[in-house]
Amino acid sequence: MNKIINFLKAAWSLIAGIGVTIRYAFKPRVTLEYPKKRLTPPRFKGPISFVRDEKTGDHLCISCNACIKICPSACMSLKAERDANNKRILTDFKVNHNLCSLCSLCIQVCPTDALEHSMNYDEAAYSQKDFIHDLLEPFPKPVVTKVKTESPSEPSPGGVVL
Amino acid sequence: MIFPELFRMSICAAIVIGFVGINALFLVWLERKVSARIQLRHGPLYVGWQGTFQTLADAVKLLGKELVLPKQADKFLYLAAPLIVFTPALALFLVLPIGPGWIIQDLNIGMLLVFALANISFLGIFVAGWSSNNKYGVLGSMRAVAQNISYEIPLLLSVMGVILLAGTFKMTELISFQQQQGWFIWKQPLAFLIFFCSALAEANRAPFDIPEAESELVAGFHTEYSGMRFAMFFLGEYTAIFVSSAIAATLFWGGWLGPAFLPPAAWFFVKTYAIILAVIWVRWTFPRLRSDQLMAFCWKILTPAALVNLLVTAFLATWIN
Secondary structure, three states: OHHHHHHHHHHHHHHHHHHHHHHHOOOOOOOOOOOOOOOOOOOOOOOEEEOOOOOOOOOOOOOOOHHHHHOOOOOEEEEEEEOOOOOEEEEEEEEEOOOOOOOOHHHHHOOOOOEEEOOOOOOOOOOHHHHEEEOOOOOOOOOOOOOOEOOOOOOOOOOOOO | OOHHHHHHHHHHHHHHHHHHHHHHHHHHHHHHHHHHHHOOOOOOOOOOHHHOOHHHHHHHHHHOOOOOOOOOOOHHHHHHHHHHHHHHHHHHHHHOOOEOOEOOOOOOOHHHHHHHHHOOHHHHHHHHHHHOOOHHHHHHHHHHHHHHHHHHHHHHHHHHHHHHHHOOOOHHHHHHHHHHHOOHHHHOHHHHHHHHHHHHHHOOOHHHOHHHOOOOOOOHHHOOOOHHHHHHHHHHHHHHHHHHHHHHHHHHOOOOOOOOOOOHHHHHHHHHHHHHHHHHHHHOOOOOOOHHHHHHHHHHHHHHHHHHHHHHHHHHHHHHO
8 A cells, every 4th residue: 555655656746846847947047148248246356446435536545555465465566655745645556466366355454445346257368467457547647746755665575477 | 663662762761861860950959948948047049049050060060070989899880880770760750640641651560660660779779889898888788778678568568559449550540540539648548658658768868868878877888989970879869759759649649630720741740849848848857767767667667557558458449349
């Protein structure tokens, strides 16, 4: 008797399986057709970029070198100059994404929250040079009023390569 | 003279070969699309409209592959095996009734020829595995042989019920019997299920595809085949599926019979492709059966069921008459 019940249960499971499959055939597909449609996940960790301040439209970096010292891959470098009021002005900020591991340490340590992950994931390029991002590019060119130069911070050995 | 007959046969042969090629292209595409649908994805999309030329692209790729001949392989058998698998499936087109009077050769033993020819292709599988000089190939072909010869029995027994009721092996008479007395699916539903399962197992397909399962014995009996020879096995398999579905449509679902808004040949193809859709559907629903489960299913479930079906049919046929 048990055998017959098991047999009937098994036969029913076959039909139930067929039912599942036919139901799935009419559900919408979950594939994202990549080049035509893009995903914008809210917390995507893309390449590092500067935050644009809403009020001034400028970046928030004060060239304190905290991110450069904390970077475990030694992939960041900056140059700054002092202007007439002895204030540091950032003139160059490069992040080498050949080496960057997107660990977010620089973002966590920045005192002014000037760094963030961008949402960009179309990063394919033809040469390694294209992966050294200049983060100051979207911002107006810095103007330094006096020529007294601050010594540029040096990347640690084996740092930025070109 | 034999010339008109020879001419007719040549034309039919050309049409059949052309049809088999196009059918294989279409079925591969259909299978990929249907399986994608079931798995909530798209399938081929970009090569031609909705990926219809994808199979052609794959065929071109296969043509460009290097034709390997393993060093210790038995050369004649190795080269002959794909042909042995493919040709009987092609020869089965001889007795398919596509429309009223549209049959290449209406033999008196049409149904018997179907089973005789279906039996030959498993020899090709056996020879393929053996001649590859590859232990995985041999194992795969041994399993394939065991599976194929076992499932021949329920296949034949299930059809015997139909033949018993109709009293003939001739294809056209089977259909005219159904025209007068109703389709056999209503009288022999169990036989249809048994035939369906056995045909799937004969084609090495669906839940019964241990011999060619990609994740099991490397690639089973066709491990050592590449390029166009590999494509021949697949061509043979898809043709076998088409022919089995056509036979099922003829025997159980009335062949080319149907309401008049479609021509009879169209009804034949509609029914055949509906059964092929069911075959594809079954493949992507059920997990694969292990070799011993396969054998147990055949000998402990299908064969007794087919025998019981035959017994009951014979009893009822005698009693009612």
